[in-house]
Amino acid sequence: MEELHFSGMLAQMGGFTTGKPWLKVNPNYTFINAEAQEKDPNSVLNYYRKLVKVRKANPVLQYGKYTLLDRENPNVFSYLRELDGKKIVIVLNFTEKESSYSLGFSTEKSRILLANYPKSKSIKNNTLRPYEAVILELK
Structure with missing residues (x-):
């Protein structure tokens, strides 16, 4: 070898x-x-470690009811997970360009659980940067 x-x-x-x-x-x-x-704290390996930690800490991500959001959007995949009154939204841009999305409800009072950009503005302007991924806990 x-x-x-x-x-x-x-x-x-x-x-x-x-x-x-x-x-x-x-x-x-x-x-x-x-x-x-x-x-590297920002490596792909360490991002996946953070992702696994968020999933393990939130049973709603494991067992919650799944609802697809913004169904017709060709660039952004978004969905809601709900369990025992807790709601988490996942918003993912799978393109190399900035993409907007519409969830059908406000995320103004949400908290970012995980994002792959250091400072995520997506909860304010409903726009994701290239390949941006955000997990939001709704309040």
């Missing part, structure tokens, strides 16, 4: 596995690797 060295640490297959992968190691392994992901 090919062994790779980066950041003074012995790593096999870019640090993501010690087994034999079914895909070749990408040449970008020196800067996209497990060690770099661990160190």
Whole structure:
């Protein structure tokens, strides 16, 4: 098995596995690797850790009734989860351009549980930046 060295640490297959992968190691392994992901609080790995934490802390996201919102919007996927009076809205822009959305109700008094941009303005102007994702708890 090919062994790779980066950041003074012995790593096999870019640090993501010690087994034999079914895909070749990408040449970008020196800067996209497990060690770099661990160190970067804004990495994809750490974002997913936050996402799992939010899901585990909110049974409404696991067991709540699902309602699709803004059904005809080709750019934004949005839905509501409800359980025992608690409501959480998920709004996701799957495009490379800014996209607007309409939920049919106000999110002015909501609280952001998680967002993938450092400062999310989407609850104020109903617009998402490219690939923006926001989870809102409605009050």
